[in-house]
Amino acid sequence: MLREGHLDHPRTRGSCLTMPPSGIFARLTNLHLGCIRLRGPSMLGEAVSSPRCPTLQKLTLSGTSGLGNLTIHSDSLLEMTLTRVHGLQQLNVTAPALKQLEVLSCFTKGRMILILPVANISAPQLESLMWWDDYDPKFTQLSKMENLQCLSTFPFTVYEETDYVRELQNRYCTRLLRRFELIHSLRFQLVNDLEDIITNQQYLMEDITRLPDITFMFLDITGNGHSFGPSSFHLLRMCTGLRKLSLTFCGTTRRPETLCPSGCVCDQPPSWKTKELALNCLREVEVCNLIGTEHEAALVERLFVWATVLQKMTVTFHCSVAESKAKEFCQMLQSFSRPEISMKGATFCLIYSYQSLPWTDLVGNSRCTAGPPRMLCKLVSCAGAGTWWSFCTSHLGINCTTCELQCVSYRIFPSEMLQDV
Template sequence: MGPGGEETAAKRANPSPAGEDRLSALPDDVLVLILLRLRTPEAVWTSVLSRRWRSVWGLLPELRFSYPEPHGLRDALAASAVPLRCLLVGGLRGAPAESIATWLPAAARRLSGDLILLDKGPERYASGGGGGGESEERGALELPCFEKATSISLDLGCLGLSAPPAGVFARLTELSLSGVRFHGPYELGGAVSSPRCPCLQKLTLQDVQGLDNLAISSDSLKLVALKHLRGLRKLAVVAPVVKELSVVRCFFCDRTRQPVANISVPQLELLTWVDAYDPSSMHLGKMENLKWLSTIFLVYGREGLAQNRACLMFVSRVKVIKHLTLILAYLQKINSYQYLMEDMTILPDTMSLHLILYAGRHSFGACSFHILRMCPGIKRLIMEFCDYFIGKTQAECPQGCICGQPSNWKTEELKLNCLREVEIRQFRGSDHELVFLKRLFTWATGLKRIAVAFNDSVAESTTKELCKMLRTFSRPEICMDFYVYQNKVKVLYASED
């Protein structure tokens, strides 16, 4: 044994006093930085290492769980006073309300940032979104007041929910509620209005039941999005700084009662209205700052469709708009219905037109031509092709289908001399798309640029051939760009000539 060998052997035989763990000797804030590099379940597992590690994970400022044990989560939240900047609980799997109520009050005391609760279980869809069956058995959850939270997003799979009876959400700026059934004596409108949500800027309600009357008065809201509020009868919004408002299929569900709306949003810039509209009982006030209008029109159907009437009323009351978005929707089977586009006789003067075509495999040339004929001064055109119908999967256009009529758009001339830029989205290269684009090039004599984004289902070899074909439609002065999706990211396509 060489010099020093006996000392080395002695150290191996007698390690550091008390089995020294230098990592555990680090201060809490350093250990927290280490655990932040782990997923929350992995951070929790470190609690079995030693007594020193047992409660360290409870000091984390961010917690993300999937299907947690409710009592364990409650105890963990109550064991620390460290403010939480994010609490995400996913995979609730249809948990009953009392299970969530076990730990939610403890979360309300600690949360100073974002709360996200997600339930994507099968119960949500088994009842068809009607609130019956298993979703009723889950009970109702009373949401506590999160005094320090800045953002709350709840997607609860038709779980019952009641607004907190008291308290102020003093720092809340964003609230999103989806898949909930409201009931109880406390109205949501009062809970989200300025006295109790003085900083709220964004409110989103989607797939919500039980709101018969929604009355909001807010000095801070800038965005209000209401989508599929089943059973809504009365809506009142007084919000002087709201810039964006969406009302989508909230009043259609009960056609036996006349909908009532009183909306005062004088600074409104973007309006999406896909719903019933009766000017005798629905008042929107002045919209002098409106820049974007989005609505929907059913191309085929029976005369007197409520949605088409609403669309025509909206587009007739707006004389000039900077951006107009029209959703042109088709039924899957149209041969027994009327062509309704002739009911639309006037559109606002607009600089930018966005046509979203839910046409499935039907021809969309006639309805698009009808719209463009009323918008000769547009400078920018976006056409978005949806290869399915509203709420329906795609289907082949049947032989002898009337979608090609009227066919005058294939031969009539159209002057779009102001059109400088065209953007095509979700291009698949169908015969209907190619025929229409070829005509569009002849109408837009001043066109400078066209951008085509292919649907991600189009094969590479097909993309290459379609690029060549589209270039034959074009002219030398037109700049053509093609885009494809790679890992859901839109990238410029470099085709080989």
């Protein structure tokens, strides 16, 4: 009996698939369709709903086309991921047991959108929502999600760009943030792609007027050599109940240690360095992918001041950072610290692209069907305690110490690197 269906292979990419008009897949629990075109009247929603797939628990669609309307009624579905489902205009999901939903770049196009898509999601048990797509409460209906624990939104662009798509993404992001009042953890990304001096570009952070009440924030920052202190301060002052902060610096290889040009206004308003901010609940901070710039040091120094009850800070450096520089940076952080704070560091983080890598599950040595990983980290202890490989998802964090790696996710390794473990 068929238990898993996986159609995503270089030989089948671009192939056409016609859904059978009848038939029951009584044992099917996992279905993954990737890089295919659905031909004829789309009956996918009917095919994966409970009457024909009564035990389906996980559904993944990636890079598919020919699906304008997807309507699913499933009592068994637990996880659902839609990534680049081209041409999707209407999405209706009724799944009382659904725990995890990811919708990425299905409605949004790289041009002006003339027809607003319609989505209606009924998932009262949903715990994790990643919505990187069009969101307008007039057309996107999200039912009560009282069990929602984790939310991930579109990256937010800090300074105005001549890119209409980025403007739309900011709008979707702020709308979604206003939708929820209370969430355990928020995955948020600040992006500054401007490589040159910032002078007259509009500062967009003021568009974010509120955040949900959260206790854990994953904050990813793409600074591109510019300061990210003011934008981080703007967010954190709306998170006074925060208990744990995971801060990751992304895109450090593009301009690894280059500070912004003279006259750049990216550090304004400078009052963020002196204004009071009481993060009286923040007890743990993780700082990942450091390269030791002045901008990084300035933000971490302020975190020590703002977090009055901080108990633990863990730092991880990018692989390009020399061990001597990492130790020097840690010593500087120690000078900011207080005796009651436990400092963990330094470890080194090497980011790999996942494209075109054959992924193998270490346990069982079988092909992984969990979907493409967002990033792969090689973490090497300065003390030589060991080397670990681990996959880190886009919405789950890593907890690195000098002699231990904990990752609440899949343990997946590229097969050609297993000999190095």
